[in-house]
Amino acid sequence: MVDLEKMRTIAKETVSRDDVRYLIGWRQGTYGFRVSPHFMKGPEEAEKLIFSPLCSNNLATYLTLTEKLPVPRGEQPDSRKIAVMVKGCDSRAVVQQLIEKGIERERVFVIGCPCEGVLDLKKVEEKFPGILSPVEVEWSGDKIIFTLPDGVKEVPKGEVLAKKCLSCRYPNPVMSDITLWDEVKSLGDGNYEDVKEMEEKNPQEKWSFWKDKFSSCIRCYSCRNVCPMCYCEDCVLDRLNPQWINRSANISENSAFQLARAFHLAGRCIECGECERVCPVDIPLMALNRKLAKEVREQYEFEPGLDPESKPFQSSYRPNDKEDFIL
Amino acid sequence: MSEQFQPNVVAFLCNWCSYAGADLAGTSRIKYPHNLNVIRVMCSGRVNPLFVINAFQQGADGVLISGCHPGDCHYMEGNFYARRRFSLMNELLEYVGVEPGRFNMSWVSASEGAKWKDVVAGVVEKAKEAGPFDQFRRNKINW
Amino acid sequence: MNNKPKIGVYVCHCGVNISKMVDVDAVTEFASHLPNVKVVRNYSYMCSDPGQLLMREDIKNEGLNRVVVASCSPRMHEMTFRKTLAAAGLNPYFLEMANIREQCSWVHEDREDATGKAKKIVSSAVAKVRLLEALYESEVNVEPATLIIGAGIAGIQAALDIANAGFKVYLVEKSPSVGGKMSQLDKTFPTLDCSACILTPKMVDVAAHPNIELMTYSKVEEITGYVGNFQVKVRKKARYVDMDKCTSCGVCAEECRLAGRIPSEFNENMGKRSAIYLPFPQAVPAKYTIDPERCLFLTRGKCGKSPKCVDACLAGAVNFEQQDEIAEFKVGTVIVATGYDVFDAAKKPEYGYAEYENVITGLELERLVSASGPTGGDILIGKGENAFVPKEIAFIKCVGSRDKSVGNEYCSRVCCMYTAKLAHLVGEKIPDANVRVYYMDVRAFGKGFEEFYDRVRREGVRYIRGNPSEIFKRGDKLVVKVEDTLTATPLEDEVDLVVLAVGLEPRKDVREVIDLLRLSQSSDKFFLEAHPKLAPVDTATDGVFLAGCAQGPKDIPDTVAQAKGAASSALVLLSSGKVKIGAQISFVNEATCRGCGYCVDICPYGAIELVEINRMGNILSVARVNDALCKGCGACAAGCLSGSVQQRSFMDRQILPQIAVLGVMR
CATH class of the missing domain: 3.50.50.60 (FAD/NAD(P)-binding domain)
Structure with missing residues (x-):
């Protein structure tokens, strides 16, 4: 059970530690169902922390974005830890970042928040449109309880949870320094029914689906920027020399961008769904990522973001990897 | 385009096996279709998967990656990495509706001039069947 | 230096090898319109001296700084033309070959198609050569x-x-x-x-x-x-015997409390040694060693009142204070x-090696027939009073070789001949012995091997083709159960001794x-x-x-x-004294490297490592290539997500224009 008091107490203790620089958690956003990341530097900010079905943001993203400002001569760089609150999926991002040496273990303090699933805001805003004042939302068994300006509403989970949560196998952090409350049961078996459905279609059907989606891409790069695994300081996909992909937004460049983006995540995507959540034009990006995740899992028995000691998928091979596609 | 569609296939060949195999087909005067053009790299492991996407963007109707047979890589392991990368690239391309047969990978050794011919003929034939690739080809290509 | 590319394109007729199928003039004319191309020529044999001279003069007179040779495979003449460039004072890596012979004129039948393809190949080479960079081979000294x-x-x-x-x-x-x-x-x-x-x-x-x-x-x-410059660290284990003092008189070993109680590795554990020992009489160096896993003093800290070896050694060579030494060079x-190791015969339980004392390996028999062995050269099976001289002796070949069930598919190459040799030696030592060899095949491929095998058979050793399925005890005898596959006769052969011709393993x-x-x-x-x-x-x-x-x-x-x-x-x-290091190797752009280490994992040569750099006071980890170890496969470049690792002469930005040309030209 979510215990906000405990969460805030631990957060206070954590930020008060000498070896912690700040803590990243969630707080109520500016309006409606929105939630913002909360960068907490002192214990007095603990009261703002929340954890609710609205906390979909994967805060692990911010770990690799920490700005490395020039260090004045004679001073040491700040080597204090950054504390981060993670759901199950977020924790896999942390693990994958450790595997890829994006962060160092001794520089993070991971606070685990077992999670019963977060909301798909598109579904929620459709159900309760036009709400601008902040809303409180809670888990309650297989229901979600909304405290709206016009009263309390109960909605079955299945109607409002994000799709990724309905089949989530890792609701509990796979790695943490402290876990805030009891573990929860996983909701799904991580099946890939949606991917299989797409695979069944013929090439024309597949392309007409994706053409429609890719055409609408405005190349805002939100998907990339929010992704906890995309943290190259200089992304090849918008580099000018060599220019892999032109900057104009059209079906050719958009498709190439989306395919390349998905491919770069092969064996790395931990399926937090942030890319799809932030996409302003509703491209089902997870359908691409999950296709590759499915192949990686089924053909290579590999899952990213579980074991910090494991070798990255893309920099390893097995001599007997499948090769039935080779002439 | 008057008669039959002539596809355009871009191939990436490793220097030690497949490029040598293609050379051998030449020295043996084995004939095969002219629709495939080769970019030589030192190892199939050098082929960046994004080259494939780029080739389709730039006008290729088909793409072929060819390297040494497993265990024969001049650099010991390069083709193993290539195999893993392009297996997934193959899946990804088919998943978004690029016709099966447009993307190909083969193992051709330095002694397999005849196999090289079969590979080229097969890949060109498949590209011919699939027709001009227009899913995400660039409209204007500069180089 | 003006870096603007000035390209010379040289189209070769190769006699008629190219010109028969490719319209060389049309290719020449076409190439002259390609961007940055200054000079285009064709010639009957570009690789000939006059052909190369043509190039050298153009490089000098026309100020060419890039060259495309449209001729045969780079595997054929890339080196030749690199030298031509170098002779004209141009960096040899400003060269790109367009293979219009092996991969064009020789494999196509329609002149128009072949000419069209040759134009594409030349265009692709021009597109790439514009972006090539000067490269330099380096040399490192070799430590002698x-x-x-x-x-x-x-x-x-x-x-x-x-x-x-x-x-x-x-x-x-x-x-x-x-x-x-x-x-x-x-x-x-x-x-x-x-x-x-x-x-x-x-x-x-x-x-x-x-x-x-x-x-x-x-x-x-x-x-x-890396090559030429390996740093080695060796641990010299403590012998607990001063090498300079030990005279190898052997009194210590006689006096050792464990004398005759420790199985001797040299004798395949059949003979016994002491805790302080010389592995065998001719050992080099002839210096005693104390076995730290057996010695009472070293394992228990106590050996009677004082270790007997210390007391016995008149030279005062025994030194329990000795420490391991590290040598670096x-x-x-x-x-x-x-x-190698010999195959562990216990992995074939059907042969009863672990069970019966009269099932032994070839190497064990080797020790038994040796005059320096545990029995002084007598083939005696069993211990003490029960020891006996076997008369009926069977050899079984291919034990642990050519055997998928134990994971060794290969032939060990020596067992056929050492079996023949041991069979002969048994005959020398026990003249009335009956020796047979159970075999799958006899591989006597070396110099004098077949003759020796013949000799052994003439001496009375019987070769029976069959792979025994089982060995079990019946009374005093061992029974070898086997089918003679040449006569299709099942046999139960009663013998005194079975010798397993065990194979070689890593x-x-x-x-x-x-x-x-x-x-x-x-x-x-x-x-x-x-x-x-x-x-x-x-x-x-x-x-x-x-x-x-x-x-x-x-x-x-x-x-x-x-x-x-x-x-x-x-x-x-x-x-x-020197070793050349290739030029077309990988390098890292440290400014964009994210230090993930993928390239480090991928590199088959361990040529890349992560190093810490200081960027404006922050310590970052980035990849760095050791030029001497890199072989230039480029697998790292394809695996780098940020495009920070690139292979010289095969950089992304050099290959992408090739793709563009080949894609756009129909």
Whole structure:
């Protein structure tokens, strides 16, 4: 059970530690169902922390974005830890970042928040449109309880949870320094029914689906920027020399961008769904990522973001990897 | 385009096996279709998967990656990495509706001039069947 | 220097090889319109002296700074034309070959199609050559010394050859004595030379050679660096005996409280030794060693009132205070001669090796027939009063070889002949013995082998074709259950002694050597040579060579030949004193590298490592390529997500224009 008091107490203790620089958690956003990341530097900010079905943001993203400002001569760089609150999926991002040496273990303090699933805001805003004042939302068994300006509403989970949560196998952090409350049961078996459905279609059907989606891409790069695994300081996909992909937004460049983006995540995507959540034009990006995740899992028995000691998928091979596609 | 569609296939060949195999087909005067053009790299492991996407963007109707047979890589392991990368690239391309047969990978050794011919003929034939690739080809290509 | 590309395109007719199928004039005309192309010429043989002269003069007179040669395969003449460029004062890597012969004129039948394709190939080369960069080969010095790991016959031979050529050798042996498996053999096939007689002089030579630093009872702990410059760290284990004082009189071993109680490894555990011991009488160095796992004083801290060996040694050589020593040195080349293990016959339980004392291995019989063996050369089976001389003796071949069920598909190459040799020796020692050999095939392929096999059969050894299915006890006898497959007769052969001709396997500690040198294994788990035919003693790591059974089963002549081959390969580097480092290798753009280490994992040569750099006071980890180790495969470049690792002459930005040209031209 979510215990906000405990969460805030631990957060206070954590930020008060000498070896912690700040803590990243969630707080109520500016309006409606929105939630913002909360960068907490002192214990007095603990009261703002929340954890609710609205906390979909994967805060692990911010770990690799920490700005490395020039260090004045004679001073040491700040080597204090950054504390981060993670759901199950977020924790896999942390693990994958450790595997890829994006962060160092001794520089993070991971606070685990077992999670019963977060909301798909598109579904929620459709159900309760036009709400601008902040809303409180809670888990309650297989229901979600909304405290709206016009009263309390109960909605079955299945109607409002994000799709990724309905089949989530890792609701509990796979790695943490402290876990805030009891573990929860996983909701799904991580099946890939949606991917299989797409695979069944013929090439024309597949392309007409994706053409429609890719055409609408405005190349805002939100998907990339929010992704906890995309943290190259200089992304090849918008580099000018060599220019892999032109900057104009059209079906050719958009498709190439989306395919390349998905491919770069092969064996790395931990399926937090942030890319799809932030996409302003509703491209089902997870359908691409999950296709590759499915192949990686089924053909290579590999899952990213579980074991910090494991070798990255893309920099390893097995001599007997499948090769039935080779002439 | 008057008669039959002539596809355009871009191939990436490793220097030690497949490029040598293609050379051998030449020295043996084995004939095969002219629709495939080769970019030589030192190892199939050098082929960046994004080259494939780029080739389709730039006008290729088909793409072929060819390297040494497993265990024969001049650099010991390069083709193993290539195999893993392009297996997934193959899946990804088919998943978004690029016709099966447009993307190909083969193992051709330095002694397999005849196999090289079969590979080229097969890949060109498949590209011919699939027709001009227009899913995400660039409209204007500069180089 | 003005960097704007000025390209010369040279189209070759190659006699009629190209011009017959490709309209060379049309290609020339076409190429003249390509961007940055200043000069286009065609000529009957570009590779001829006049052809090359044409190029050289244009480079000088027209100020060309890039050259495309449209002719044959780069595998044929790239080197030729690089030299042409260099001779004209141009960097040789400003060259791109357009292969319009092997991959165009020779494989197409329609002149128009072939000409069209030739134009594309030339365009692609022009697109790339514009972006090529000047590259420089570098050289590193070679440390004039070699490390040889393993002092069996392979290591000994290689050490002697290199030392005799005047170079320093560090010969490191794990066990207390040099000599390896060969020292355990009695006679050698097919000439029946006494093994010790031919080996011991060489053993003495390596110990005495002024250019060889012998380190026995030592272990290589670490090798870093690259060809020409390997840093080696060796642990010399404490012998607890002062090498300078020990006179090898042997009184200590006689006095040792454990004398005659510890199985002797040299005698395949059949004889006994003391805790302070000389592995065998001819051991080199002839210095005693205390077995730290057995010695009472070392394991329990107490050996009676005082250790007997200490009291017995008049030279005062025993020193329990001795510590391991670490030796560090630099070498230019490494030879791996770590040898083999014999197959563990207990892995074939149907043969009862672990159960019956009269089922023994070939190597055990070797010790029994040896005059220096536990029985003084008598073939006695069993212990004490029960010991007997076997009369009915069966050999079984291919035990642990050519056998998928134990994971060894390969032929061990020596068992056929050592079986024949042992069968002969048994006949010498026990004239009334009946000897038969159960075999799958007889492989007598070497010089004098077939003749020897014939001789042994003429001496009365029966060869019965069949692979025994089982061995069990009946009364005093062992029963070999087998089908004679030539007559299709099932047999139950009653014998006194079964000798298993066990095969050769990679050493159990092979992993340690792999980790030291990042060697690869072939499917049989022996070390993988760089090329099975043309580089059989080389490995994928430059400067590291293989000798002897570490690379695969071999008999003594082959081992010695390979050792000499490895020595000669090492000497090529040592005597030239320099080694060239390729130019088309990878490099890292540290500004964009995210330090994920993918390239480090991918590199088959361990050429890339993560290093810490200081960027404006922040410590960051980035990849860095060791030029001397990189072989230029480019696998790192394809695996780098940020495009920070690139391979020179095959950079993304050089290949992408090629793709564009080939894509856009129909």
